[in-house]
Amino acid sequence: MKIRSTLKTSVALACVAVLLAACSKKAQDTSATLATVNGENITQDQLDFATRQVVAARPGASAPEAGQMLQGLVEQRLAVQKAEKDKLDRNPGVLQALEAARKDALARYYVEQLTSKVPKPTADEIKQYYESHPANFAQRNIYVLQKVDARVAPDQARALAASAQAAGGAAAVVDLLKAKGTAVNVTETTQAAESLGPLLPKISTMSAGQTIAIPQPQGLTALTVVEVRPQPVTLAQAQAAIEQFLWNQKKRDALQAETKELRAKARIDYLGKFAPGTTPAPAASAAQPEPVLTLPSSPASAASAGG
Known part of the structure; x- marks a missing residue:
């Protein structure tokens, strides 16, 4: 029951993402139409996008069945049409939520674009990490x-x-x-x-x-x-895990450096209770989580890894 509930939640969130994409500046969608809802098309591109959102939200889980995803999009479209008919799209709370989601999507895709340019670690870097952490490997x-x-x-x-x-x-x-x-x-x-x-x-x-x-x-x-x-692990056995771990570290470092640079170039003014001299002062944003090293067939544990 919990698995089904989690999947339904993920599908619903993915459908919201599709809605936000539709509300933004529309790119030409020339993909096949899979269904129409009161004359509005649901396309292959929209289904693919929603599926990617679900997969990203559930790491390690298998992709949802396409028919189930399509039904989720159909039900979402019905709800949207009724909401628009009832003029809920003008509701201040809805407008605020859409704007917040738009900003979140832009920031998320910017981060994805930034980190996608980070090169993978070299073979020498992987070997050096392996040799310098014997308690984790050899x-x-x-x-x-x-x-x-x-x-x-x-x-x-x-x-x-x-x-x-x-x-x-x-x-x-x-x-x-x-x-x-x-x-x-x-x-x-x-x-x-x-x-x-x-x-x-x-x-x-x-x-x-x-x-x-x-x-x-x-x-x-x-x-x-x-x-x-x-239970020693050879370099060959650990190579893929080390590569992913070091790559995640590089991505995190790149994001932190970019954020620091953006802050340095921006003018940021805190007002009201967060104005300079007030108590408490604005806290720094939460740090990016430490990457986790996960070796093949490792026993489950409650602690995060590093080394």
């Missing part, structure tokens, strides 16, 4: 980790963290934190090296039974290595 391990979250008094967290790290194994850590803390939660996960992100340099030096404890605002978290399973 010396890669799969880790079975026990995670214990415990609520403790702030003034006891550091001392208890040291005691947890000195405890002899996973069971001892659990017993210690249950005795000294409250709201203790114990979970066990299996994670590939590349999924550990900034924890990898430390975890990769640990043996089974060793613990790293990290004080938290509400207590502490203890990670104990339960088992280490060697």
Whole structure:
């Protein structure tokens, strides 16, 4: 049921994208007409565009069936025609939403155009990355980790963290934190090296039974290595994943550089509660997410990768 609901939502969003494209300056659409709705054409180009939108919104999922997409466009066109008949296209909220969506589409396509010009990493760059991250590849391990979250008094967290790290194994850590803390939660996960992100340099030096404890605002978290399973990856096996990872990094860097340059050239004035000297000052926009390194057949993990 959830999969069907997600697909229906994606199809609906794709249909909205088609509507926005139709409301913009129209390019000559000479593709085949697939259906007419009260005399208005739905074309192959519109169907292809809507399908691309759905695929982009659902990475890794298969493309929706063409007939289903077409029915979504038909139903969308019926809704649009009724909305126009009821003069909803003049509604201030609708006009505001259309303008916001137009700006979003322009910005998104500008970013796509910019990043499409970023060259792929070279073979030397891929090899260099492979060789400089042995814990991710040539010396890669799969880790079975026990995670214990415990609520403790702030003034006891550091001392208890040291005691947890000195405890002899996973069971001892659990017993210690249950005795000294409250709201203790114990979970066990299996994670590939590349999924550990900034924890990898430390975890990769640990043996089974060793613990790293990290004080938290509400207590502490203890990670104990339960088992280490060697699972190295050759350069040939990792090449495609590294290429995509480095390419995504280059795209992100190019976008950040372009945004910085655009900001430097623009005049941006903050007014009202965001005027200079007010509190709080305008915050910087959210940073682009870190690219994720995903190797073939890696166990699922909750953490993002890097290295």
